[in-house]
Amino acid sequence: MTHIEIIFLGTTASIPTKYRNHAAIYLKYQSENEYSFLFDCGEGTQRQIFSSGMNFMRLDNIFITHWHADHFAGLLGLLETMSLEKRTKPLYVYGPEASKFIEVLSELGYSSKGFKLIPKDVPFDGREETILTETDEYQIISVPVSHGVPAVAYAFAEKDRIKIDKKKAAKYGMPKKGRPYKTLKEKGFVIYKGREIKLEDVSFVEKGKKVVYSGDTKPVKNLIELAKDADVLIHDSTYFEQEFDERKHSTAEDAIDVFIKAGAKQLVLTHISRRYQSEKELYELLKTIVKKKNLDMKKIKIARDFMHLKI
């Protein structure tokens, strides 16, 4: 079985608090291989990674949602530390207008890095989903969102997997294990004891897991589509009261509406304004909205720093 771990490294809105650092999410994907990704990299992210027990030397791809300082200011120090730790592998930094800002970043201060920093510009206009990187096992996808500056959301999407149904296979006379299964997967059929068995007869499709992260945004249709049937939607929820609704961010109610329309399984609210100092207060406000929307509270979490999800 594959699994995805999500570690929230920072969950505040633009200004940090004693308990919430700037935006950053570490995602670890375990399949036959292990992959680590970072989504956003607010100030202090390298130290949050230390404290979380994760390993930033495993990161080869960093995805920035947009170039507001609270989402990228930690890059400077993280890259510096990677270099001091003698990184030589290239590092890819994705984001809208990444080339422009990585160039500026590279001119800031005295530094000579022992590795290549490769910016990858992410489309931020229109409504198209873009596959940014993929392997046999997963894709990372972006869509433009709406935040007043070029901004995108990201999805980590595991690919669907064809799995053998051992009961069906037995019915077709297949052995319990062994070489015929390899052939079956490679060729789509196998001749076993003189009988042709097709892959589709003895297999089923295991749906890939999907995690979507909105970055900062107003509720947008793009995100509803990207989060369709997602296992986890992590959504901007700067305010928990509708009266603070403004043009650049979402409220908890906005996020819940996107979540319901997308039919996702779990919602995590993040990017929380420092006006909310107590978790109790946040849950009280959330309960009222959840009741109004006739939702199950179990489906919604409020992110906090170092929160760990496993799916």
Add this chain to the structure above:
Amino acid sequence: MTHIEIIFLGTTASIPTKYRNHAAIYLKYQSENEYSFLFDCGEGTQRQIFSSGMNFMRLDNIFITHWHADHFAGLLGLLETMSLEKRTKPLYVYGPEASKFIEVLSELGYSSKGFKLIPKDVPFDGREETILTETDEYQIISVPVSHGVPAVAYAFAEKDRIKIDKKKAAKYGMPKKGRPYKTLKEKGFVIYKGREIKLEDVSFVEKGKKVVYSGDTKPVKNLIELAKDADVLIHDSTYFEQEFDERKHSTAEDAIDVFIKAGAKQLVLTHISRRYQSEKELYELLKTIVKKKNLDMKKIKIARDFMHLKI
């Protein structure tokens, strides 16, 4: 009485640890007025200021020792937060080549600040002390140091104060308090009950307090001069073992030699490598050096985050 408070916000060398954040020192000077200064601004400094109970909105002058990321990467977020907090007062950022790097910094990311950011280039060649800013009450002085890139040390130097010796004043027939003292201070003399009394006859000089911060450096003669009779010398002490002596930093022994030569009153060792994880270990290593140098342990402190000194 005036006093100076020094709050260590970050005490690690280039890489942060669980207990030590990046370099930054908050200095608060209380005289008739209150002044706040920040020396260096490593990543995460704004959050350290929150936690320390200090107030970054009182800062009008920030002094960067050199442009390695671990000494300035916190500027980005701090300036952003000042702007979100609706700062309108101009902010001065001092440092070698400050103009160059503040220009780059201003191009990094989307941001529109509601206040002016004014870079002040600090000389980093030669051996001259430079008075960077002064009032009737204090000066801030820089000298070039030696760190492989343009780098300086800073001193906060309170000016000497002329204080009335009440006993002497009584001898000269002055009243206990009142207007004659104002005239005495303003004119240097006063005619009281027909008799001329000179300021120097009834006063003494109270020596101004001085705090010196080395930034990152090899031990240098400049620093010995700047720290002459200082109340506190805060010195780079990346390593506590002489075998790690290298060309860009000081060891504890180097720092102690500078301290002794300068005849300063108190030494605080900072910028401590993460190879030292326990305070106990550091004090053991320090004791050996202190014994060899025939010094009083009370004169030396090892900085830790949120350490507070009052002089």
